[in-house]
Amino acid sequence: xxxxxxxxxxxxxxxxxxxxxxxxxxxxxxxxxxxxxxxxxxxxxxxxxxxxxxxxxxxxxxxxxxxxxxxxxxxxxxxxxxxxxxxxxxxxxxxxxxxxxxxx
Numbered sequence: 001x002x003x004x005x006x007x008x009x010x011x012x013x014x015x016x017x018x019x020x021x022x023x024x025x026x027x028x029x030x031x032x033x034x035x036x037x038x039x040x041x042x043x044x045x046x047x048x049x050x051x052x053x054x055x056x057x058x059x060x061x062x063x064x065x066x067x068x069x070x071x072x073x074x075x076x077x078x079x080x081x082x083x084x085x086x087x088x089x090x091x092x093x094x095x096x097x098x099x100x101x102x103x104x
Contacts, residue, residue, distance in 0.1 A: 015079045016078060016079035016080050016085070016089070017078065017079065017089075019093070019096075020049070020093040023046075023078070024046065027042060027046070032077075032078070034074075034077065037064075037066045037070050038070065038073065038074045038077055040064050040065070040066060041060065041064045041066060041070070041071060041074045042074070044060070044063055044064050045060075045074075045090070048063070049090050049093055049094060050090075050094065051063060052086065052087060052090040053087060053090035053091040053093070053094050054087075054091075056068075057071040057072060057083050071083060074086070
């Protein structure tokens with residue numbers, strides 16, 4: 001899917017991140033360039049992964065002051081197939097984090 005110039009085709013050819021550590025690394029290294037609205041979603045998503053894991057596109061959009069369509073664009077910009085794929089990624093992250101914190 002082509003959104004225009006290279007700045008909006010943020011993760012073209014890179015594929016989706018394998019885990020949250022890789023996603024955070026993409027943001028930290030600036031390997032992933034995001035337009036301002038998508039960057040706002042990224043900040044909220046990293047601070048509140050539960051919101052992305054269990055919220056709707058609308059609830060995330062309200063928390064980020066963007067449109068639900070922008071939330072869907074965020075998912076594809078990161079290399080996910082769609083918003084549901086992004087949610088599943090965040091749900092898996094929370095499951096993994098819970099398993100680690102529950103182990104003796």
